[in-house]
Every structure is written in structure tokens, then in C-alpha cells.
Amino acid sequence: MSKSEGLYNSGVLPPEMYEQHEPPKELWESKKNGLVIVECPQRIPCNPCHTGCPTGAIMEFADINDIPKVDYSKCTGCAMCVAKCPGLACFVADLTYGGDEEALLKLPYEMLPLPNEGEEVECLNREGKVVSKGKVLKIVEPWKDKTKVVHVAVPKSLVMEIRAIRVVRSR
Amino acid sequence: MKNTEVLVIGGGPAGLSAAAEAASYGAKVMIVDSDLRLGGQLIKQTHKFFGSAFERAGTRGFVISDMLLDELKGYGDRVETYSNCTALGYYKDDGVVNCMEGEENYFKVLPKKILVATGAQERLIPFPNNDLPGVYGAGAVQTLMNVYGVVPGKRVLMVGAGNIGLIVSYQLLQAGVEVAAIVEAMPRIGGYWVHAAKVRRLGVPILLEHSIKEALGKDVVEGAIIQQISPGCGFIGEEIHVDCDVICMAVGLNPTCELLWQAGCEMKYVPQLCGHVAIRDRSMRTTNPNVWVAGDAAGIEEASSAMVEGRIAGLSMAHELGYVEDKEYREKSALYWERLNALRNGEASAKIREGIAQVLMESSGGMER
Numbered sequence: 323m324s325k326s327e328g329l330y331n332s333g334v335l336p337p338e339m340y341e342q343h344e345p346p347k348e349l350w351e352s353k354k355n356g357l358v359i360v361e362c363p364q365r366i367p368c369n370p371c372h373t374g375c376p377t378g379a380i381m382e383f384a385d386i387n388d389i390p391k392v393d394y395s396k397c398t399g400c401a402m403c404v405a406k407c408p409g410l411a412c413f414v415a416d417l418t419y420g421g422d423e424e425a426l427l428k429l430p431y432e433m434l435p436l437p438n439e440g441e442e443v444e445c446l447n448r449e450g451k452v453v454s455k456g457k458v459l460k461i462v463e464p465w466k467d468k469t470k471v472v473h474v475a476v477p478k479s480l481v482m483e484i485r486a487i488r489v490v491r492s493r
Numbered sequence: 494m495k496n497t498e499v500l501v502i503g504g505g506p507a508g509l510s511a512a513a514e515a516a517s518y519g520a521k522v523m524i525v526d527s528d529l530r531l532g533g534q535l536i537k538q539t540h541k542f543f544g545s546a547f548e549r550a551g552t553r554g555f556v557i558s559d560m561l562l563d564e565l566k567g568y569g570d571r572v573e574t575y576s577n578c579t580a581l582g583y584y585k586d587d588g589v590v591n592c593m594e595g596e597e598n599y600f601k602v603l604p605k606k607i608l609v610a611t612g613a614q615e616r617l618i619p620f621p622n623n624d625l626p627g628v629y630g631a632g633a634v635q636t637l638m639n640v641y642g643v644v645p646g647k648r649v650l651m652v653g654a655g656n657i658g659l660i661v662s663y664q665l666l667q668a669g670v671e672v673a674a675i676v677e678a679m680p681r682i683g684g685y686w687v688h689a690a691k692v693r694r695l696g697v698p699i700l701l702e703h704s705i706k707e708a709l710g711k712d713v714v715e716g717a718i719i720q721q722i723s724p725g726c727g728f729i730g731e732e733i734h735v736d737c738d739v740i741c742m743a744v745g746l747n748p749t750c751e752l753l754w755q756a757g758c759e760m761k762y763v764p765q766l767c768g769h770v771a772i773r774d775r776s777m778r779t780t781n782p783n784v785w786v787a788g789d790a791a792g793i794e795e796a797s798s799a800m801v802e803g804r805i806a807g808l809s810m811a812h813e814l815g816y817v818e819d820k821e822y823r824e825k826s827a828l829y830w831e832r833l834n835a836l837r838n839g840e841a842s843a844k845i846r847e848g849i850a851q852v853l854m855e856s857s858g859g860m861e862r
Contacts, residue, residue, distance in 0.1 A: 333689025409687025450696025
């Protein structure tokens with residue numbers, strides 16, 4: 323098994339698959355509030371990302387097993403899908419947030435403890451390795467169903483690496 | 494002797510859905526469930542479900558259980574429920590089902606139609622010390638954590654990366670329990686890729702082509718030995734010591750089918766459905782014309798399709814009892830089948846499709862015993 327196969331077969335998106343999941347560059351760089359990245363590469367029967375999308379950006383499924391397709395011209399970066407997706411596979415990246423250095427990620431969060439706004443947290447990549455620190459800007463609960471969306475400022479170079487946060491507090 | 498039109502054995506997603514469907518047309522339904530409360534596996538499912546809006550996708554499992562129970566409440570006296578009540582046996586000669594409520598109260602039921610929605614039993618694989626306290630089935634871990642609020646230990650080795658192993662690992666992390674690793678004998682995860690991604694990004698390694706070799710400890714689990722496996726060659730490579738106090742087994746399920754055997758249903762061993770299952774027609778009716786089957790008891794699948802199968806069985810039983818017009822029956826049945834086929838159309842369901850093809854009779858209506 324190649325390294326990339328080993329990653330994919332255990333639930334990690336390998337780097338060569340990043341590009342096909344990225345929003346179109348030009349629009350992404352200028353879109354205030356960010357655009358969605360849907361990391362859902364397997365055909366499974368599931369469509370709440372579409373039914374929960376208020377703008378129709380996540381397009382209707384011909385077959386419920388289809389892989390989600392995004393019409394980026396309609397995506398407002400609202401992150402309703404981030405909180406709706408049962409697989410926690412939607413993420414929003416706002417490249418307009420912090421100049422050349424920083425970007426804003428909107429990540430799903432269902433763990434305890436909840437971070438505080440303004441708190442520094444660890445940022446984890448798809449394998450759970452700490453790749454940077456990030457600052458929590460905001461926490462929202464769009465569907466009031468216990469799945470939170472955490473807005474976190476991260477190094478811009480890591481928007482395609484960071485997919486989770488961890489709250490670290492000394493006891 | 495109690496009488497009922499429909500006896501539903503097993504109050505999980507399939508049974509509750511069938512009961513609701515049959516009662517919605519006016520059938521008198523009795524549900525018996527061996528657990529302390531109804532809901533089956535749904536009450537332990539804290540994650541959001543997949544599927545479509547029809548199967549309440551995006552809703553957490555235990556909430557779906559509450560929704561089904563609310564629906565049943567709406568049918569008032571038509572639905573009678575017994576929890577902590579086990580169906581012990583089916584007497585083929587007179588069609589009587591013997592039940593035990595608690596440990597003392599035995600009673601007989603004479604139903605006109607029976608749905609066997611008894612779910613599944615967990616498998617265990619053999620390895621030295623697999624009887625040590627601390628070796629749990631994944632279902633037990635879920636019951637402890639999600640029903641009773643008790644964590645099973647501090648650090649868990651998960652065996653099996655199917656949906657149950659992946660979901661329970663995530664739930665353990667949510668409860669603040671460490672997951673040392675997930676070992677999976679196959680070269681890829683068996684569950685949904687997105688479920689694996691959720692635990693990977695929180696730092697849980699998934700070791701493919703690895704399995705447990707031995708549990709360590711004298712009186713309780715104190716660790717485990719895992720090792721790489723090679724297809725057909727058994728264990729290879731170096732033994733790896735894992736520090737853990739819980740070994741959680743999520744290596745698959747078998748359909749619970751004893752009552753179906755007793756009822757004389759024609760059974761078939763279908764590996765893709767994980768064991769012996771009843772031959773059935775498209776209404777989920779078995780070869781015993783008074784017995785239907787749905788959910789995991791009809792073949793291991795998942796809760797969304799179990800709920801649709803339950804609806805199909807409930808509709809069919811109500812139709813047989815004369816509560817549903819033929820036209821309505823045909824239309825609604827076609828609608829449910831459309832949903833069921835949609836749920837089974839993904840790449841993760843290839844095995845299910847192969848399995849179902851082996852047990853589905855094309856004829857409608859039960860065959861003679």
C-alpha cells in the first residue's frame with residue numbers, strides 16, 4: 323500500500339487530493355466570509371449539506387449517493403453546512419480575513435470543553451498533529467443542535483491542513 | 494392469553510417504524526422489547542444520522558427514537574408496549590408467542606401477524622485473555638456511556654474500523670476517554686470515510702491490516718498486543734504493545750434469528766448479510782405467511798434502512814389485515830422501495846445489494862408452509 327493509499331484508506335485526505343477539493347482560487351481570494359470546502363470523497367447515502375444550504379450553493383443531488391457538488395458563485399460562507407453535515411466534512415475558509423499572514427477557518431466542533439472567544443487553541447491537521455496555534459474569534463451553534471462552529475484565526479499557509487482544534491488548559 | 498393483530502418483537506428502529514406504520518392505518522399493535530426501554534440501538538446513537546430528510550438525516554439517533562415513540566403515543570390505545578419483556582418462543586402449531594416480562598410474569602400472545610425485528614448480536618473474535626474484565630463489546634460501551642453516563646475506562650484499544658468502531662471511538666473521545674488506536678484487519682476502513690476522518694483529525698491512529706493478538710493483564714485488562722496481519726499468512730512483523738485498560742470489540746454483528754427458525758421460515762446463510770437470514774418477499778414477509786422480518790434481523794445493515802424496512806413491513810401487515818386499500822398499498826410500497834434503493838445505492842452498500850439479491854423472492858404474498 324502506498325503512503326497516499328494508506329492515508330486515504332484510513333480516513334485522511336492525501337495532499338494530491340487537496341486541489342480537487344479547493345474552491346476556485348480567484349473567487350476564494352476575494353470572497354469575504356469565505357467559501358466552503360467539502361471533504362466527502364465517498365459515495366454514501368446522505369444529503370443534509372444540500373437540504374441545509376440556504377442559498378443552493380451545495381447543489382441538489384440527482385442520486386442521494388452523489389458526492390456533493392458546490393456552485394461557488396452562490397456560496398456565502400455562512401457555514402450552515404459545517405454544522406449540519408453528519409460526517410463533519412464541511413469547512414469554511416475565509417482568505418480575506420487577515421491579510422497575507424492569516425486566514426479564518428470555520429470548523430465543526432462537538433467536544434468539551436468549549437473554547438472561550440479569544441482563547442488560544444491548538445490547531446490539528448487531518449492526522450491530529452498540532453501544526454500551529456490559533457485564536458478563537460467566535461463560537462456559534464447555527465442549528466441549536468449541539469454542533470458548534472468555531473471561528474478560528476490560523477496561519478494562511480495552513481488553511482488546507484488545519485481541520486480541528488483542541489482546547490489546552492493547564493489544570 | 495392476550496390477543497393482538499400485530500405483534501412486533503423488538504422495539505428498535507425497524508420495530509418502532511413498523512408499529513407506527515401499521516397503527517397509522519388502524520391496526521392494533523403490541524410491541525415487546527427485552528430492554529428496559531424502547532428504542533433499541535437508537536437510544537445510544539448520539540451522532541447525527543445520514544440518509545435523507547425522510548429518514549430524518551442530520552438528526553441524532555436518540556432524538557429519532559423519541560420522535561418514533563411520540564408518533565406511537567399519537568395512536569393511543571391502539572399501541573400497547575412492553576419493555577423488559579422477552580419473546581421466548583414461537584409455537585408453530587397454534588401461532589402463540591410466549592413472553593416473559595421481568596423475571597416472573599409469563600404470558601402468551603396470539604397475534605394475527607408477527608414482525609421479527611430482533612436486531613443483532615455482537616461478534617467476538619478469539620484471542621488469549623479475551624474473557625478478562627475490560628474486554629467489551631462496542632454495544633456495551635455505548636450503553637454504559639450514552640445511556641447510563643458511565644465511562645468504561647481511561648484508555649481504549651478499538652478493534653474494528655467499521656461504522657460502529659469509528660462512531661464509538663468518536664463518542665469515547667467526546668466523553669473524555671483516550672483512544673489509543675483503532676486496529677482494522679482489512680486494508681481499508683469498513684465504515685464511512687467521513688466517520689474515520691472525524692477521529693483521525695483528533696489524533697486517533699487507524700492501523701490497517703492490524704489486529705489484536707492478545708489481551709494482557711491478570712485480573713483486568715492492563716494492555717494489549719497488536720500486530721500486523723497479512724492476508725492468508727496470519728500475523729507478521731513486530732508485536733506492538735498498547736497501553737490500555739479497555740479493549741473494545743467492534744468486529745461485526747450477526748442477525749438475531751432464533752424466532753425465525755422456530756417459526757419455520759426458510760433461512761439462508763448469506764455472508765454479505767452477516768449470517769442466517771430469512772428469505773423474504775418485497776413486503777418483508779417470510780415464507781411463514783404470518784411472519785415478517787425487518788432491520789438487522791433481516792440482514793446487518795444500518796438504522797436508516799431498518800426504519801424503511803420497518804415501514805414496508807408495517808404497511809404490508811396492515812394491508813393483509815384489511816386496513817389498507819390495494820391502490821394505496823401499491824403506491825406507498827413503491828415509494829418506500831424507492832427510498833430503500835436510494836439508501837443502498839452507494840459504494841458502501843455494494844455488499845448489502847449482493848446480499849439482498851440472494852434472499853429476495855419475487856413473488857408477492859407468503860408461500861405456504
